[in-house]
Amino acid sequence: MERGKWNNVEDELWQHSRFGVIRASELETLGIGQTTTYRQCQPGGRWRRLLPGIVLLERSEPTTRQRVEAALMFARHGALVTGLQAARLYNLRAGPDPEFVHVLIPHKYCVRSSGFAVVERTVFFPPAFLRDGIPLAPPTRAVLDGVRRLRDLDPVRALLIEAVQSGLADPAQLRRELDTGTKRGTALPRRVLNEIDMGVRSVAEADALEIWHQAGLPTPHCNVVIVDSEGRYVGMPDTWCDEVGLAWEIDSNEFHYSKDAYAKTLARNSRYAAVGISLVQTLPSRLRVEPDAVIAELRAAYSVALARPRPPVHMKNSGATAQRA
Template sequence: MTRNDYSAALRKLAREQDRVATVAQLAEAGVPQRLVRERCRPGGRWQRPLPRVAVLHSGPLSAAQRSRAALAFAGHPLTRAMITGAAALRLHGVAAAALPPGLPVVDVLVPSDRRIRTHTWVRVHHARALPAPDVVDGVPVAPVVRAAADALRESIDPEWARDVVQELVVVMGVPAGIVAAELGEAVLARRPGVAALLESLANEARPPAAGPLARALVARSGLRQPLWRPALHLDGAFVGSPDAYWARDGLVLDLGPGGGRARWEALGLRVLRVAPAALARAPGEVVAALRAALEGGPYGPLERITALPGAM
């Protein structure tokens, strides 16, 4: 077999998978096993960071390549594996997870019936029911709250854990109750600082009446109905859950406090901040501000944003 028999397929594989491939994929592309062994020897042009996985260069792996290699080791896509834990948080853009404590482990979530075990720097989590993954830069990633739960379950650094939770709730707008429910009593019992932080953030959350008041006001106003408490994703990465979002217009209604306002504005979305008290005290002004904002749209990269309906 000549070089030209497989060179085009090899270039395509390297380009589409960030130079990470399984040995089986290389064989399917027509690359001789002898060549794979030769290039993966110490000092060779390629490397074998994990069983059954080859990286088509000899230098350090990038964070994305480590994630792809971990997924390949776990048998993705046949196993429906996805990245979770701290590595997934970094892919979601959680700043607090940029420098996780300890060794640079990549956590992978797989179905419970798969006989895949933790190996060197790949830590395998088994689950009876897998969540629907987000896709970030072509990599399947556990939803941000599930990723945080898996990360906190393994973390030994209480300050790092609190920073991650605070960013999820205050910056990304994930309700404290959802984070607490995903973490579960067992994790919270081992992380008393996290439990106290979640309780504090829940107590500081917007008044319970703000949501119903806003919905009633919009219904009476004749304005188009928004999505209430949707989950917004930019290119598959979770970017928060605003109080209301007009998907055709890129308009966010934020009843505060905190939330993901800065992040939504950075995306180019129009964020209308309304104090909960104004819903009852000055409803006409609120409706006028909403109408003006809608007429001035659309805003932001709407084609890149997916809005999943929230709880009614």
């Protein structure tokens, strides 16, 4: 076919596609025979085969949107995008970049995974949440489908903590979803949810919680508001030992690059000192590079705090809120 005629034909085909992605069967109904489609998807052709029966009407590498559209077309049956790809589409940035497009279909249908399309049949088929025209599994289901396939603790922590901190998912909802679906790959998510229940809000704080337990110190409280004897706000330490009035802050260098942030840290430390709170400050990097040294520092600080009178402060009701300074 002549170049000019091809351009006219492709303009029409694009109008019947989803971002340039189209089924080979749809091409046939539009007058493009199987032989022509096959030839155009070969080296030197104008198109690209993405998945069995799914064609991209250009030779370039597919975009994320085109891969998603291709996976949905391939799976059919009202498929929903879930897992890490759905998490990205919900604007979550933690965790590894998706290597494939994970889609759900009702259990009564049978479509095998192929290429970058991972098709999962499920008895618990959820309602669709539309984002930019893409049908997604609900946020809680999508995030858990993503972390169930991860084997390392850090990315599981990062994604679940971001989902909770952003308000996209609720810990109670995540637990219910874990109890409802498959039990495969749920051990790490359950561990992280236990940490979140204790107040952990970052991967560094989760590392700190492990070190605290290794140090053998009393039960820690994470991110609780501390007030003085008159109810005035003192601080919200990353970790608090209420028995002796010991605060542990995980302070990163990046945070202190800002003059305003540095000033807030100095003000916080002054409030701690004014009421007699013992303070330990640790860089996040030391939690993994020098865990034994950090444990020794915590134990020493606890011993000093234990030897002096406990300061007249207490934890504010956990249901209350205060601005961290």
